[in-house]
Amino acid sequence: MRFETSPAPQLAPPITVALTMRRVLYALIPATLVYTWYFGWGLLINMTLAAGIALACEAAMLRLRKKPQKPFLLDFSAVVTAVLFAFTLPPLTPWWITAIGISFAIVFAKHLYGGLGYNPFNPAMAGYVVLLISFPVEMTTWIAPNVPELDLPRLGLLETLAVVASGQLPAGLTWDAVTMATPLDDVKVQLAQMQTMAEIQSQAIYGDFGGKGWEWVSNWIGLGGLWLLYKGVIRWHIPLSMLASLFIVSLFIYLLDPGSHASPVFHLFTGATVLGAFFIATDPVSAATSVKGRLIYGAGIGILTFVIRNWSDYPDGVAFAVLLMNMAVPAIDYFTKPRVFGHSNRSA
């Protein structure tokens, strides 16, 4: 009897790129629901819009680059980029801003560098930073959380859709009535006005360890991240080193002057810290690959995040920190080659 042959190993592989990407999406479902509970329909609308545009851009670029459509459209990588990107957008972002950001992410940050696996920068962060620089007002207009202490008007699904489509609020509402500064922003502004942390955190928008609403979104993102760790989709090195370094640096500064600096716990539970640690910095394509390299990469992001939050004009620094460390990845990888079995220690 005759048989076909194929190279070893010959064991059905346990995992695919698409499964890895789908698991990232599953891990974000609880956080998406909690986010929607606190901040309305905006996130779901932005996700849908971004995913649709991302897939369209992906298909167009694959066509231009003469690559097969099916495996790359079904690998869910564009959808993951779109969903993570949507998490960075204010819920009432006008649709054209979303479209510009996600198109930049897929076309420039991903495909012009060679597509899946070849992009040196995290596409979602690249898209977000382009928007943050180009549309600073829209990108910092966040709506207030739906908590009893803040009795602000809420927008329904259709009203939210109308705002996203037109960029205008419904008649009778002003931006001041539905939006407010994010905790990171607020802390920055008030500290500059010589308020102490204790005074700032006694206000209604602050919760147990971060901002009201925000802290719970963060917690659920964190739980999703732990599930990814459990499933082996991501490894512990980057999240741990990023969170630990942010904690240690902010603790050091906090201990020097607790009155005028946010506590380390506040840093961990507000802004994009948790999302960044588990979902952004762990993007394997743009991260370092060796164990030691990943620890350095994560620590760099943690430290840079703190530096940008504290001493720059931007309230949050995760996106910039990730992009800056993306640039350092080739060097990190080069200098952290592990010692090979049976070799004595050697220089890089």
Add this chain to the structure above:
Amino acid sequence: MTQDTRPPDTVPQKQWPIRGGLMLPPHKEISRNQSILNASLPATVTLPVQQHVGAPAQPVVQTGDKVLTGQLIASAQGNISGSVHASISGTISHVGAAPVPHASGLDGLCITIQSDGKDVRCAESTPVDDYPSLDPVALRSLIADAGIVGLGGAVFPTAVKIEAGRSAGIETLLINGAECEPYITCDAALMRERADEIISGAQILLHALEVERCIIALERDVPKSLEAIERAISASADGRLELVTVPTIYPAGGEKQLIQALTGREVPSGGLPHDVGFVCQNVATAAAVARRVHTGEPLISRIVTCTGSGVAEPRNLEVRLGTPIAELVAQCGGYTTDVARLIIGGPMMGFAVPSDELPVTKVVNCVLAATRAEIGVEKTTMPCIRCGDCARVCPANLLPQQLYWHIRAGDFENTRKFDLFDCIECGCCDYVCPSHIPLVEHYRYAKGQIRSLDEMARNAEVAKQRSEHKSARTLKDDEAYDSQLEEKKQAVRDAASGGGGKDIIEAAIRRAKHNK
């Protein structure tokens, strides 16, 4: 699966984690439970003269010769080689090229024997009644003459390994019963049913090696084999033998990994186990040695696992070497309808063969008839997403994805810098790759390319030296000619200026006239 079934009186021993590795689906239960079947005598056997690492053996029989079971038909050549013996009695029908089970798919020189159906034993090699009285050197040549090679899949000549270990001054014999590849259970079956033979073989090998310590290593997931080995060790009352268990992790059964697990030491890059004080022998090799000593039988059969969802009744069989694979499968109930691949060895390091007419050789520990679902044929290769899982599972602590980039770029110099040649081709990186990149295939290709580039560089160097020598020789000849000419001219000039020139001129005129 990995419950600790270590017998109570096993010497507890500190162990070290091996680097990387994987928990693979074992698939061992399907072939493990039945006893070893003595395969029926084949009508024809095809015996390649190269069933081992080293130089091919030289046939010592011709077409038409009558041979007996166990008779030498091809003798070892050079320092590293292995003899081949007739595995049945009958008539040599062919000596020539035939397909052999090898990853290259190329033909090899084979000796074919038509059975006379009698299986008459050759009286050439006789049992040794009292091996301890035998000189270790004589014992080693006895092992070499029996054609015994490593039966764990490496097929390195056993006597050569012993000799090398002796000269390296090793202290410990390591009997490897850690059968870590999925599906394969031939060693487990052997240990379960013929533990005494293995223990006896270990004792003989200790004598041949002239060392006093033997560690027998098994994985924890083979309780019955463990029990049997433990019983055989107690029965032997031999204090030199220790039984240890290692975790069921692939590839813990690799020599280097096993030594790392037992001692924490790494075999140096490019080195061998004897560099860290060990000689490793597979359990089946030990049993083959015992069989030669006690019964006089050279290596003419081996135990083969015939398994996979592609065969109806998977099991272990004791098979005469040279038996066509198809006959094994027939004795296991034949193929199932969805069989898709025929693999020699395990699914991780084995190689797929194009035909079941190939013979069983000393290297064939497993015949895996796999279905499409088992091997995952429908794989789409995607770009590397740098997840680093390959590096996490690599037992050699390499950076598989960096190697892959450099190979794709054709940058072979950098693959050498990233230590490509420390890759043991275990397949762990390939298996976990979410992008389904055939990494091991890339590494084999690059190793082959680098070897042939090195060969070309060596040849070029030789050619360059030859050419340089030749120009040097030519130059020397030219100089010699020039100086001779100069001498002659000088003689003429001397003669002319000395007044005796006329004679010379007249002599020249005479010569010229004479020539007309």
